[in-house]
Amino acid sequence: MSLQLIKSSLGSPYYESDVVLIYNDDCISLMEKLPGNILNLTVTSPPYNIGKEYESIMPLTEYLAWSEEWIEQVYRICSLDGAFWLNLGYLPVSGKAKAIPIPYLLWDRIPFYMIQEIVWHYAAGVAGKKFFSPRNEKFIWYVKNQNNYIFNLDAVRDPNVKYPNQKKNGKIKVNSLGKNPTDVWSFPKVTSGKNRASKERTPHPAQFPEAVIDRIIKASSNESDIVFDPFLGSGTTAAVALRLSRKVVGFEINNQYCDIAIERIEERLKKGKLPIQSSLFE
Numbered sequence: 001m002s003l004q005l006i007k008s009s010l011g012s013p014y015y016e017s018d019v020v021l022i023y024n025d026d027c028i029s030l031m032e033k034l035p036g037n038i039l040n041l042t043v044t045s046p047p048y049n050i051g052k053e054y055e056s057i058m059p060l061t062e063y064l065a066w067s068e069e070w071i072e073q074v075y076r077i078c079s080l081d082g083a084f085w086l087n088l089g090y091l092p093v094s095g096k097a098k099a100i101p102i103p104y105l106l107w108d109r110i111p112f113y114m115i116q117e118i119v120w121h122y123a124a125g126v127a128g129k130k131f132f133s134p135r136n137e138k139f140i141w142y143v144k145n146q147n148n149y150i151f152n153l154d155a156v157r158d159p160n161v162k163y164p165n166q167k168k169n170g171k172i173k174v175n176s177l178g179k180n181p182t183d184v185w186s187f188p189k190v191t192s193g194k195n196r197a198s199k200e201r202t203p204h205p206a207q208f209p210e211a212v213i214d215r216i217i218k219a220s221s222n223e224s225d226i227v228f229d230p231f232l233g234s235g236t237t238a239a240v241a242l243r244l245s246r247k248v249v250g251f252e253i254n255n256q257y258c259d260i261a262i263e264r265i266e267e268r269l270k271k272g273k274l275p276i277q278s279s280l281f282e
């Protein structure tokens with residue numbers, strides 16, 4: 001799929017290179033203009049409706065209806081063998097739950113086929129007093145076609161094997177590339193603060209850790225595929241996708257966040273020639 005087709009549907013981007021298109025607008029109105037079945041992999045984290053600086057809180061029913069609307073568009077534009085990775089947090093539900101994982105409120109309103117829930121575990125966070133201290137978020141892996149989707153397990157095997165020389169019938173039992181990393185992933189959060197800020201930290205208040213996105217993109221797409229993030233924020237999805245020689249389409253409603261993302265993208269592009277050399281605007 002060429003980025004030219006996307007550009008001809010959406011018009012002039014906020015930023016472009018031969019492997020990147022960034023638009024500064026509402027993602028639903030942009031997605032509505034795109035043709036179907038064109039983007040290989042979507043990785044995103046929308047506002048959680050918890051009052052962060054980039055969102056205004058909606059009533060729960062409205063938030064869920066809005067979520068259904070944008071996810072419907074992601075489904076429509078996803079390629080036939082494509083995937084959608086969704087990171088969402090928790091919300092209180094009056095009289096029902098102190099904190100329910102948002103994907104559980106949406107599970108039967110999403111047209112994709114759900115492969116799996118990944119638990120992303122991290123070490124730092126708030127301390128619970130009358131409950132266990134929360135230390136995980138969910139990433140839900142969806143595909144468009146349950147019989148035809150990408151899973152590059154060898155690209156993401158965990159080399160940290162406890163008994164690498166274990167044998168069965170005289171043969172080494174363990175894959176030499178490592179083990180399946182399982183559905184619980186431990187990666188540190190992107191932290192802020194004078195002495196404890198992560199190296200990858202930008203001024204964006206809700207940044208993905210690059211390591212999580214690296215595993216997702218390697219597992220669920222191939223080189224030259226288009227990786228899409230409709231809520232681009234600081235551009236983590238874009239920076240990692242470019243490092244892995246994928247193309248990028250990103251939407252972000254806030255132009256200051258767009259600028260942060262573009263700075264990261266340009267830094268990434270400067271770091272050397274990517275294997276995708278030819279112009280993608282054929």
Ligand SMILES: C[S@@+](CC[C@H](N)C(=O)[O-])C[C@H]1O[C@@H](n2cnc3c(N)ncnc32)[C@H](O)[C@@H]1O
Nearest residue numbers: 026027054206207208231233234236252253254
């Ligand atoms: C949770 S943050 C994403 C952070 C991102 N994953 C990163 O690594 O920096 C959600 C982002 O969605 C943006 N946003 C909110 N509503 C939007 C909309 N309707 N269309 C596009 N972007 C939107 C916000 O400005 C915010 O930057």
